[in-house]
Amino acid sequence: MTAGSNQTPLLEVRNLRVEFPTRRGTLVAVDDVSFSIAPGEVLGVVGESGAGKSLTGAAIIGLLEPPGRIAGGEVLLEGERIDNLPYERMRRIRGARIGAIFQDPLTSLNPLYSIGRQLVETIQTHLPLSAAEARKRAIDLLKEVGIPAAESRIDHYPHQFSGGMRQRVVIALALCANPRLIVADEPTTALDVSIQAQIIALLKRLCREHGTAVMLVTHDMGVIAETADRVAVMYAGRLAEIGPVRDVVKNASHPYTRGLMGSIPSLGVRSERLTQIDGAMPRLTAIPTGCAFNPRCPEAGQRCTVERPDLMPAGVTRAACWLYAPGGVGAALTREAANA
Amino acid sequence: KTFKWGNAGDVSSMDPYARQETFLLTFTQNIYDPLVRRDKNLKLEPALAVKWGQVDKNTWFFDLRPGVKFSDGTPFTADDVVFSLNRANGPGSNMGSNFASVKEIRKVSDLRVEVITKYPDPLLADKWAALGMMSKAWAEKNNAVNSADMTKNEENYATRNAMGTGPFMLKERRAGERTVLVPNPGWWDKPTHNLTEVIFTPIPNAATRVAAIKAGDIDMMYEVPPADTETLKRDPNIAVLEGPETRIVYLGMDQERNELVESSVKGKNPFKDKRVREAIYRSIDVDAIKRTVMRGQSFPTALMVAPGINGYMKDLDKRPALLKPDEAKKLLADAGYPQGFEVGMDCPNDRYVNDEKICQAVVAMLARIGIKVNLLAQTRNLYFAKILRKGDGSPGTTSLYMLGWSPAQTYDVHNVFEALIQTPNAATKKGMFNAGGYSNPELDKLADAMEQETDKTKRDAMIAAATKLYVNDYAYIPLHQQAVVWAARKNISLVQPADNSFPLRFVTIK
Amino acid sequence: MLAFVLRRLAQSVAVLLTVGVVAFFMFRYVGDPINAMVGQDTSLQERDELRQKLGLNDPAPIQFLRFIGNAAQGKFGLSYRTSEPVGRMILERMPATLELSFCAAMFSLLVGVPMGVYTGLYPRHWSSKLLQAVSLIGVSLPTFLVGILLILVFAVFLRLLPSFGRGETVDIGWWSTNFLTTKGLLALIMPSITLGLFQLTLIMRLVRSEMLEVMRTDFIKFARARGLSNRAINFGHALKNTLVPVITIAGLQLGAIIAFAVVTETVFAWPGMGQLFIQSVQFADIPVMAAYLMLIAFLFVVINVIVDLLYFLVDPRLRSQGGAARVSGH
Amino acid sequence: MPDTGVAVTRPPASGGKPLVRLSALKRYFDVSPPWLARVLERKPRAVVQAVAGVDIEIKKGETFSLVGESGCGKSTVARLVVGLYPPTDGSIEFDGNDMAHKRGAAEMAAIRRRMQMIFQDPFASLNPRWRVFDIIAEPIRAFKLASSAQDVRKRVDDLLRQVKLTPADGSKYPHEFSGGQRQRISIARALASRPEFLVCDEPTSALDVSVQAQILNLMMELQREHGLTYLFISHNLAVVYHISTRVGVMYLGRLVEVADTDMLFKRPKHPYTRMLLDTIPDLDMTGRQRSPVAGEVPSPINPPSGCAFHPRCPFANERCKRERPASIAIEGGLVACHAIEEGRLKIEDRSYGVRA
Amino acid sequence: MDWYRRAIDSDIWWSFKSSTTTVVAASVTLFIFAMAFLAPILAPHTPFDPATLSLSDGLRPPVLFSPEGDWSFPLGTDDQGRDVLSAIMYGTRLSLEVGFAAVIAAMLIGITLGLISGYVGGAIDAVIMRVADVQLTFPAILVALLIDGMVRGIISVKRHDEIAIYVVVGAIGLSFWVQYARTVRSSVMVEKNKEYVQAARVIGLSPMLIMVRHVLPNVTGPVMVIATINLGLAIITEATLSFLGVGLPSTEPSLGTLIRLGNDMLQSGDWWVSLFPGVTLAVLVLAVNLLGDWLRDALNPKLR
Ligand SMILES: Nc1ncnc2c1ncn2[C@@H]1O[C@H](COP(=O)(O)OP(=O)(O)OP(=O)(O)O)[C@@H](O)[C@H]1O
Ligand SMILES: Nc1ncnc2c1ncn2[C@@H]1O[C@H](COP(=O)(O)OP(=O)(O)OP(=O)(O)O)[C@@H](O)[C@H]1O
Ligand SMILES: [Mg+2]
């Protein structure tokens, strides 16, 4: 399923490149990443720690922390380019058209203000409502995310809520102005196993009801499997594979994705050994030439060590792997690579 | 015309008997007239008493000035005098030492008071020239019959209030902040000043004080740091007044113990050897101290009394020539200290002008003849507690020290002999400030004799003989008279007496 | 809350008692007060009598009990130096010190906090770096030197400000204030700057580092993600979250300011408690020193309680916990 | 799905002698406000019953896992076992030795040597200022297991190789390693004293799935080679399913169910166990709606009366509110539930584990 | 050469190198330290030896500012005939000695108490922290005034000058320890719950050993930062104490004492006597503070 592949995408990311100037030279943390999200669609982004998932999200909402910067590519929201907007214009988009949810609900809320104040403040920033109306909306939102006795709890402070409740408040805050897109960066990782399911269910329901698209960053494949429509797999700052969830999970094309899926312990089969990908993801300072995965790839060919693959169709999904090049791994190098 | 002035410390009390301290006495005298006061040249002149003298050997009389009124309008009578003198000699007062000879004070008539002494005391009027007269009625009304008693936990009215017959009246007293005086319109004397208000402020930091007068925030200040004298003199708006003070600053040596308390020499006391004392004496270049440390603001001396004091012997005031270091070393070698020795020295650091720096200079000078001096400079109360004799007459803990002394009550040399030079004796209370315990029986005899002697020529002869004795013994090492340096804005004219007192009645503003 | 206040009170008593003990035993050694009390001619016997009368010859524990007993009744006796009741001497000088300290504290806060916020918000900007370096001067020059230099420049050369003292004061009851006259206000300027400069630097740097830290927290990031305006983020969220440590330090510093007034008051001939204390040390005026120290300890305790109460206002987490946890400062 | 492995059933470890036995183990934490506040505000003492009476026997060579929600006391059990906390009550026996028994330092060290711990956070569990070599050598030196410096070096090099690092890594500092590599260093350190029993408190939950697989494989390998016994703690049921022979489910300081792994996943009995199993996201269930556990974990300071799970339990009745259920042996495992005991709740095949 | 490469390679070195201010501050500090500690070799005179002083050399102006200057006294002399340059060199040395000693004293007290307080906790912790509270009641200046007074009283018989330096060091040290104790305590409370400390406990190391081997090295960062900043503060405090008359003796003046002695001459035209020591002090403290500043930021990973 590729929801709305023929509509104009809600969000389109083209050749995004994020760099960090460091003292040892520039570090490319996100490299040539392109994807799009349709209205109402849930795109899961997975990958190992440090693969560049959060940075991609941060780049989209324009909250890269200096010295990090978007060094190339563009981000379009409903056809409008937003990656080069001045701070003030981007600020008006944030919260209003793109909402965000971060990993840790414990630290995402300012401990010194009641949640009501934080809600009202956000609502009034984006919607022309009076204080009383804003408060009413805040209460409605709290009810919607399932906070019991919202009228009385609205004046409570964050520390008076449990982790799961706080994450609900955070979701309510992200929904304040009915954004079209929500970037959720690991919204359940910090939560208890039993609460995770509640939050995912809530997020899904809300998006369905509001027609909001979600970019769901996580490394929990279970969550993705259950929630996402499409999945993007990142490896060392690049997209390794992108495609409908079922195909990526079940019939991954990229050897990395296959390894990743295999190393997830599942209840179905038990073995003496889990499938494992040997080695570790390279550091961003030492990304090998060619395909970044080549040192760990069981199917790497000569071409993989020299030339970098772009996303190419591989069955239902698109994968950045020479296996799917017309000539396969063994095909002749392009002229540039051969000369290099 | 408002006259603003400052100095380092505040008047500690408004009670004229609270402390026997020059500043307090002269300040309160602006409010409280004494019976007999000193003029610009420190000569006695009539004040509340128009006539005084000895009826017989043991009786003094004071004839009071008629028609004098206190500033609250009540008349001043003999009752007030008797009351004041008794109060000054009473509990809480610090003036008791001026009454050592007094047996009885009695009112003869409203305008005459007589004092019976235990023994002839030719200096009584001198001693009392600093004693202001209070009002009996006022004191009784305000429960200030005695001076403040430290052991009781209560305040004394006279500590912050004052009411006398003097040229000024106390308008405002904020201890530590400022004290405001206004002229007394009913003063018996003809005012020589033209002030309408006097504001006194303590400014403890010398640099600030200098800045304040430069900035014109005050009209006059004293205790000008010697270092600043030159700049102040250069300031076209400021006049600097300097004159010698009667205080002599000198060094003393422990000649009493058989072993010094703080020295490398064990088993004997080098200071008991006159050669050692001479070597030290003649190695200290007082002129150099005058030039750099004191910036010219001192008057080197060879005697323990200053010019102007009764008994000062001008022809004896000659320091022997300085020794070259080898000569001094030879003297020391003769005395048995060819390598020199090490000794501790005590010095105050907030008592005399540049006291610590003088000591430092002395340390350097002695270092050159092989005497290594360890200097301990400290604040006055610690310093005095360390070096002075204890109540039982036992010596303080010092080997070499610096002191200053002025016979300020009597202006007579006998005070110096009695307090500093005579052999210490707890019973007779002589020599109690002779911290080094110098002792010369011959001199003791002369000093005792001069106390009773009323014939001036004979007495002068005794003084000369005694003076030669201690000079030749190198008993002390007199350094200098420190200068009294005042600075005033150019439009102020004032008188600077040699005793470091500052009578406001001589101030005029142009 | 009640428990908290009671605990603080108990602690205060403990602090005051400790200070009392320390004060007392230290004073036994600061020198012989008698020499400061009498003139040069006072005979040694008279000195001894006075010592006896003052009880200075009694055994230490007895002196201590007497001292504590009297202190508990607010009686610190008469000053050895001026024979005035110590309580009143200190009270009279208190307004001067407190007003000066208040102005110095205000100066350091009103200048230091904005400077800290600015340098914290734009840590890489050259002007921040400049401000930071310049502010270091506040801790690189001894207070007395700063004071004298100020006097030389503004009083002696420019003649803009009075060189010393409180200028004109107005009495309101026993409290004499500088705030009601122009001269009084002018007189406050240089001493306040001198006294506050050091604290200014501290506060600025504290606010800066707290700001830097707060600006990196998730809730600030989240506030940005919600699209709040910079104003709301910087001042509403960031600044308020730096307040707790700032209050702690500012509170402690207020105590330090009052104590440091000793130097400033000496330089500016400011008739306050600090100057009184220094004179008392010089003259071994034990009753004044004791009372002053007890007062400083008391003020410190009061400031501490106020600081703690402020925490309650600022931080809701403490409110519900009953103030058991005190956020530790740096 | 890549079907790489063969389904194997681990050898049932029963029959062996228990290496570790925890009996009626309790650990309370006093979290009361200060005395004065308690008196004035009439607050009672507050005590967290982190572990409220746990009986576990772990046999030689087996892997016993503890699962449960955050705060149920898993880590506390782990710490009690290795002696980081003294128990409030109950006893811990290691190979027949009661740990509470007083003994000499040498004897104590001899027992301590035989049990080690692997911690959760690979970033916090290595001293950032020490070289890897020194970190691994520390237990060797502390227990004096090597006679010379060369011996130490040799052993450290061996250990590094065992955990698939190279001896050259010894001279580096921890920050130069990735999370997975650090966890290997932790394991090497734990193995340095040649222990028989390893307590692993969530050793992989801070790691990525691909790294997690490496670590789990390594652990299983080491177990096979050295006959190690594990107490394994995790909240990831899938991991637990893979590594353990027996599983204990904890809820608010108590064990609610203990069973052999296969049995637990095939026929879970306690309603809480069933709920936990329900929350496991599974790759096969794309698009499926999980049924989340209702409600949240209650406070361990005021645990609910009776069966602590009753406020969240769909099968709770009056008795559950009143009376705490005792453990009953059933189908080779232990369960503490009235509903099961009374037969109100049917035990059914839920086929979580075996879906062949 | 291993350590050398590692040092050159480290973040700290890099952040050091990339901050011009810091490099300048470090050079200045090094220069002043060298001047101070090599004073016996470099200084043209020995100002602490009174035998070499001559009043006749008194108050020479500095050569560059007045023709009356004498090249053997490049920065002029004070009223005792002391060479200002040499006095500054020796005085700086003394000030640094006082500063370092005071900071080390404070560190010893503070770290020990902080470690105990943090690691042991409970009643001992409460007592130590209350003592710290009381200590805070007495700011440095008051503590120093009191200790000085007390010591002078107790040992008035002995030579005070010899112990003056210990008094000043003790007084400053005593008033600074609280900061260390608090910092170390809170670091220890964080550190002792870190898993690597628990790992050490599982091995069965004694608390003492754990504290020294594991906890202590990890609190050095914040302690170093405080120490650097305190060094400047200690030097200033010593100067202020000298100003109040309870500092080091004037025969062997520290920078502070030099300033105090010259202070009286500030307005008299003999400005060099206090100005040069004043500038030296300000530059030294400023440089040390800049270093401390940089160190604080460099060691704080959150700010990198
Ligand atoms: N401020 C920074 N300076 C330098 N490098 C950075 C910075 N922030 C992130 N990176 C690097 O960018 C890479 C991508 O980081 P990112 O946070 O996007 O990873 P992620 O996929 O979200 O990982 P995780 O699952 O751990 O959250 C990482 O390798 C990280 O080291
Ligand atoms: N030192 C302590 N002091 C007070 N309470 C504690 C302490 N250690 C643990 N607790 C409490 O005991 C309970 C059990 O904690 P424990 O760490 O054992 O849980 P856990 O099952 O390991 O949880 P997680 O999965 O989050 O690690 C918790 O409620 C915790 O708050
Ligand atoms: Mg991330």
Ligand SMILES: [Mg+2]
């Ligand atoms: Mg745990």
